[in-house]
Amino acid sequence: MKLYGYWRSQATFRVRVAMNLKGIPPRENEALDLAKGEQFNEAYRRINPLALVPSLVIDNGPPLTQSMAIMEYLEETHPNPPLLPRDPRDRARVRALALISVAEIHPLMVPRVRNYVEKDLGLGEDGRVRWIRHWVALGLRAVEDLLDNDPRTGRFCHGDSVTMADICLAGQVIGARNSDCDVAPYTTVVRIADECMKLDAFAAAHPRRQPDAPKG
Ligand SMILES: N[C@@H](CCC(=O)N[C@@H](CS)C(=O)NCC(=O)O)C(=O)O
Known part of the structure; x- marks a missing residue:
C-alpha cells in the first residue's frame, strides 16, 4: 500500500489513524510538500485530479481518494476493530x-x-x-x-x-x-x-x- 500524504494534512491524519487502529502492516509513504505546491505535479494529478491528499494506492490498482471513502474501504476490508457501530x-x-x-x-x-x-x-x-x-x-x-x-x-x-x-x-x-x-x-x-x-x-x-x- 502506498499512501500519498503530507505531515500537516488533517485528511491524511485520518487515514493514518484508521490504518494504525486496524493494524494494517507498514506502508510506503509518499510525502507531497503542499507548501511547495507538489500536489499540482502532473504525475500526482493523474492519481488525484483534485490535487488533494491523501490518496491510497493498493497493489498498483486504481487510486483511492477522499479520506472518508478510504476509511470506509478499510472498514469493509479490515472489519476489526470496527470503526462504525452495528446499529x-x-x-x-x-x-x-x-x-x-x-x-x-x-x-x-x-x-x-x-x-x-x-x-x-x-x-x-x-x-x-x-x-x-x-x-x-x-x-x-x-x-x-x-x-x-x-x-x-x-x-x-x-x-x-x-x-x-x-x-x-x-x-x-x-x-x-x-x-x-x-x-x-x-x-x-x-x-x-x-x-x-x-x-x-x-x-x-x-x-x-x-x-x-x-x-x-
Ligand atoms: N475531502 C478531502 C479533503 C482533502 C484535502 O483537502 N486535503 C488537503 C490537505 S488536508 C490538501 O491536499 N490540500 C491541498 C491544497 O489545498 O492545495 C478528504 O477528506 O480526503
Whole structure:
C-alpha cells in the first residue's frame, strides 16, 4: 500500500489513524510538500485530479481518494476493530459527526481555500485568520452540542470505543489548534480529542511525528 500524504494534512491524519487502529502492516509513504505546491505535479494529478491528499494506492490498482471513502474501504476490508457501530441509526450518527469535520469545517481551511481568501479575494492575512476561526467555531459548536445532548456520547463520541467520528474530531482539533483557533469553549470536544491522543494509534499519526515534518 502506498499512501500519498503530507505531515500537516488533517485528511491524511485520518487515514493514518484508521490504518494504525486496524493494524494494517507498514506502508510506503509518499510525502507531497503542499507548501511547495507538489500536489499540482502532473504525475500526482493523474492519481488525484483534485490535487488533494491523501490518496491510497493498493497493489498498483486504481487510486483511492477522499479520506472518508478510504476509511470506509478499510472498514469493509479490515472489519476489526470496527470503526462504525452495528446499529444503522448509530452508524448514521457516527458518520454525521465525522462529516461535520470532513465536509463542513476542514474543506474551508485547506491551503487552496486559505490562499484564495487571502490572496485572490484580497482579504489578506487578517481576513484569512477570521475566515478560518469563523468556520471552525461554527462547526465545533455544532459538534459540541450534538455530543452534549446525546446519551450515546461516552468516553469517545459514540460510547466507549473509537469510531470514525473520533478520528475526524481529533484531526479537526489538531488542525484548529495549528491554525490558532480557540478550542477551549468546546469542553467535550477537547476532552474526547485529548482522550484519543492518549492512544498509540493516534499519537503515532500526529503530524509532528511524521518523517516529512520539519525538525524541532
Ligand atoms: N475531502 C478531502 C479533503 C482533502 C484535502 O483537502 N486535503 C488537503 C490537505 S488536508 C490538501 O491536499 N490540500 C491541498 C491544497 O489545498 O492545495 C478528504 O477528506 O480526503
